[in-house]
Amino acid sequence: xxxxxxxxxxxxxxxxxxxxxxxxxxxxxAAERLGTSHPTVFRRARDLEHRLGVRLxxxxxxxxxxxxxxxxxxxxxLKMEQEVEALEQRLAGRDLKPAGPIRLTTVDTxxxxxxxxxxxxxxxxxxxxxxxxxxxxxxxxLSRRDADIALRAGGEPPEALIGRKLAxxxxxxxxxxxxAPVSPSxxxxxxxxxxxxxxxxxxxxxWLEAKRLDRRAVLRANSLLTLAQAxxxxxxxxxxxxxxxxxxxxxxxxxxxxxxxxxxxxxxxxPELSKVTRIRAFMDALYEDIQPLxxxxxxxxxxxxxxxTT
Numbered sequence: 001x002x003x004x005x006x007x008x009x010x011x012x013x014x015x016x017x018x019x020x021x022x023x024x025x026x027x028x029x030a031a032e033r034l035g036t037s038h039p040t041v042f043r044r045a046r047d048l049e050h051r052l053g054v055r056l057x058x059x060x061x062x063x064x065x066x067x068x069x070x071x072x073x074x075x076x077x078l079k080m081e082q083e084v085e086a087l088e089q090r091l092a093g094r095d096l097k098p099a100g101p102i103r104l105t106t107v108d109t110x111x112x113x114x115x116x117x118x119x120x121x122x123x124x125x126x127x128x129x130x131x132x133x134x135x136x137x138x139x140x141x142l143s144r145r146d147a148d149i150a151l152r153a154g155g156e157p158p159e160a161l162i163g164r165k166l167a168x169x170x171x172x173x174x175x176x177x178x179x180a181p182v183s184p185s186x187x188x189x190x191x192x193x194x195x196x197x198x199x200x201x202x203x204x205x206x207w208l209e210a211k212r213l214d215r216r217a218v219l220r221a222n223s224l225l226t227l228a229q230a231x232x233x234x235x236x237x238x239x240x241x242x243x244x245x246x247x248x249x250x251x252x253x254x255x256x257x258x259x260x261x262x263x264x265x266x267x268x269x270x271p272e273l274s275k276v277t278r279i280r281a282f283m284d285a286l287y288e289d290i291q292p293l294x295x296x297x298x299x300x301x302x303x304x305x306x307x308x309t310t
Contacts, residue, residue: 014048015077018056018066021045022074025063086272098281099128105147108135109224113244114296115151118289122282129278148273149282153241153263162274164283166265166290170242170257170299171204176234177250184255187213191236193227196220203261204239242299257299265290265297 020030021041031041049056056070066074106115111133119131134147157163175182182190194217195205208214219230224240231238232250239261245251267286273279295301 010052010073012080014044015073015080017041017044017048018070018073019077019081021057021064022066022070025065027064097128098126098278100278101130101132102278102282103132103134103146103148104151104282105134105136105149106151107153107224109228109241109244110151111135112225113241113247114290114293118286121289122285125285126278126281129282148269148279150268151265151286152268153265155264157266157268160270161268162271164267164287166267166287167294167297169263169265169297170259171239171261172242172245172257172299173237173254174228174231174240174245174251175237175254176232177252179234182237182254187211187237187254188216190216191218192216193219193221193230193236193238195224195227196222198222199224203263207258207261208239241297242301243293243297246296246299246301 016034017030020033021027024030024033027041027045028038031038034041045057052069054069055067056073058065058067119133123129123131151166153169173184173187188211192208192213194208194214195202199205199222205214208217216236218236219227221227221230224238224244227238228240228245228248228251230236231240232248237254239258240251242257246253267283269279269283274283290297
């Protein structure tokens with residue numbers, strides 16, 4: 001059997017480096033995934049190739065790709081990552097009380113809307129749980145353990161995940177409270193603020209394009225919070241979730257909620273993690289605490305308060 005020197009052996013950090021570069025395709029993005037700097041990743045990749053005496057990465061026009069040797073390391077790294085994650089999940093399932101970290105991913109409108117007070121209530125009940133919250137537009141990869149739990153809108157969850165439907169999310173068209181009223185029959189004459197291409201998956205974008213109202217867009221943004229702020233200041237009309245906009249005194253509805261653009265609010269996790277005490281406690285608590293807020297999510301809270309439509 002060959003007697004490799006220690007400096008020629010692969011460490012777990014080396015494998016994580018190869019995984020990050022393979023997944024991200026760039027050193028900058030790999031550095032963000034690893035929580036380090038671009039120069040550090042560049043140096044580590046160069047040192048790893050020098051230490052092994054073989055080229056692992058090719059620089060292409062679209063970023064970094066793996067060589068044949070890099071592919072071999074990548075295949076082994078994937079297997080080891082899966083084994084480590086399976087072990088972590090088995091060990092995590094042995095906890096006896098709600099304690100430890102929970103990584104939650106969600107969207108900015110929920111964070112700036114009704115979610116944070118619910119998180120505060122949960123923390124008061126379970127002070128030994130630490131919440132690590134990531135706000136992202138795209139769905140984090142739960143199967144790769146980018147997060148433990150995802151809270152976001154969508155259709156039926158993937159078969160590999162366990163999903164719990166919390167509420168129906170209504171959306172409507174809003175204007176600034178101080179802006180001139182707009183009749184639903186005159187939408188094609190109004191200015192609009194709408195999501196940019198990074199949010200092209202939203203049903204509201206497809207609706208605006210189908211109605212050719214995207215031609216009236218005077219501002220585009222990659223955040224619904226930015227669109228709400230723009231509408232609040234009279235720049236244009238915006239399609240927003242009712243749970244965010246109905247609670248804003250500077251916004252007013254132009255029309256009733258649009259049923260064709262509604263979606264469901266889901267709480268998602270992996271089957272193995274659903275058995276973990278702290279994960280189960282969080283999912284149960286959030287489900288119970290959101291039930292009294294269903295009217296807000298469904299756009300009915302404004303009606304109960306006397307209505308916000310023009």
